[in-house]
Amino acid sequence: MAKKKRKNLIILIVIVLVCFVYLRATSTYTSYESEVQTTTDSEVADWKIRVNDTLVTESTTQTINIDTIDWETDHVREGTISPGTSGVITITVDPTTTQVAFDYELTIIDHTIDENKLLTVTSVENTLSPLTQEGNVYRGTMTLDNLKAGDIDTIQIYAFWDDNGQDIEVDPDQQQSQSNLIEIEFRAVQRK
Amino acid sequence: MAKKLKILNKFKKENIPYFEEKKRFLIVILVMFLLIVIAIRLLQIAYAAYESQAKLNANINQALYILEAGGMDFNIDLDKIEPSPDPYIYKFSISNFEGNRHSDVDIEYQINLTTTTNLPLRYELYRNENYDEATATDLFENATIKQDIDGAWYNYLEGTEKYLFPYTEDMTDIYTLVIYFPEENKATTDYADNLENIEVEIKSNQVTE
Structure with missing residues (x-):
């Protein structure tokens, strides 16, 4: 009988503990939700990152045109590139009012990755903590300290049109001003 | 009645371990289910994070x-070419634009001429001037006789200079090709029905230095 009572007691304690843990978890979620309902602006962490002055807030992929390109202009019209010339593409990552630390990465597809791309990247530099490179992916972090200091990371991608010292024959009738130069993808993920 | 109760009690006593075991099993299942539900909820809360992507062009x-070379499709009418005191005149142009398309690079170019040697013709080339002006300058030096891999002989006239087209302005050069077939060849029929081939080469490249 005593044994039976002990068993019942153990069972009861286990059930109570389980209920306590579950309720605690759900009550935590509930209270957060309650706070969201009452003071949304102050409690939901802001997520507003600008890349080259364009706000990147959606979870879907956005398209941004980079105008901050400084290219050789000797004997070449400004805003155009020709074989054997080089320049730098500048990308700025501005966290603006973002309140959470985040990791960001640039995936660069140049001539070494895709032969159809005209440009070859020679180096990538930035103003904050040096980016880590893994193949053609360059990664950086915006810490809470960076956010508090209002830091902006300026990333410079040095590239050139490698003609291998050979003349490139041009068919005037086949030329297109819009070419497949380079492909750059940006991604930012909140740090946990 | 009492006997029935005794049987029931006996039955109940005999089946107590079975029911207890069943109860324990159900409790364990219930607890595991609740733990799984909690774990999933906690993971969902931990997994959710901000994420953004962009494609940069x-x-x-x-x-x-x-x-652009204009007027280059001139044809020398073989039925009409014959020794003559007057030269045969052909004009063509070279430009660094075509309609509303303009070159974005500085270009330098040179003109060369290659002909067969079947007819005793003499060639002169003039740029942006009339060939019969006293100050006109023939752009070709003396012809160089060369033989190709097939053994055919030909004249090679190389332009003396390279000319520059800067991308900053639209420019056109007008060329006059003058071909002489000396009149003294009228007395012979050696060249009758002979064919002559003339090739004008415009050799150009982007200026890089």
Whole structure:
């Protein structure tokens, strides 16, 4: 009988503990939700990152045109590139009012990755903590300290049109001003 | 009645371990289910995070290389060419634009002429001037006789200079090709029905230095 009572007691304690843990978890979620309902602006962490002055807030992929390109202009019209010339593409990552630390990465597809791309990247530099490179992916972090200091990371991608010292024959009738130069993808993920 | 109760009690006593075991099993299942539910909820809360993506386009164009030759489809009428005191005149032009398309690079070019040696013709080339002006300058030096891999002989006239087209302005050069077939060849029929081939080569490249 005593044994039976002990068993019942153990069972009861286990059930109570389980209920306590579950309720605690759900009550935590509930209270957060309650706070969201009452003071949304102050409690939901802001997520507003600008890349080259364009706000990147959606979870879907956005398209941004980079105008901050400084290219050789000797004997070449400004805003155009020709074989054997080089320049730098500048990308700025501005966290603006973002309140959470985040990791960001640039995936660069140049001539070494895709032969159809005209440009070859020679180096990538930035103003904050040096980016880590893994193949053609360059990664950086915006810490809470960076956010508090209002830091902006300026990333410079040095590239050139490698003609291998050979003349490139041009068919005037086949030329297109819009070419497949380079492909750059940006991604930012909140740090946990 | 009492006997029935005794049987029931006996039955109940005999089946107590079975029911207890069943109860324990159900409790364990219930607890495991609740733990799984909690774990999933906690994971969902931990997994959720902000994420954004963007595709960046380099807003720069490939420079256009435009060198347009106009009037190059002139034909020398073989039925009409004959020794004559007057030269045969052909004009053509070279430009660094075509319609509303303009070259985006500085271009330098040179003109060379290659002909067969079947007819005793003499060639002169003039740029942006009349060939019969006293100050006109023939752009060709003396012809060089060369033999190709097939053993055919031909004249090679190389232009003396390279000319520059800067991308900053639209430019056109007018050329006059003058071909002489000396009149003294009228007395012979050696060249009758002979064919002559004339090739004008415009050799150009982007200026890089």
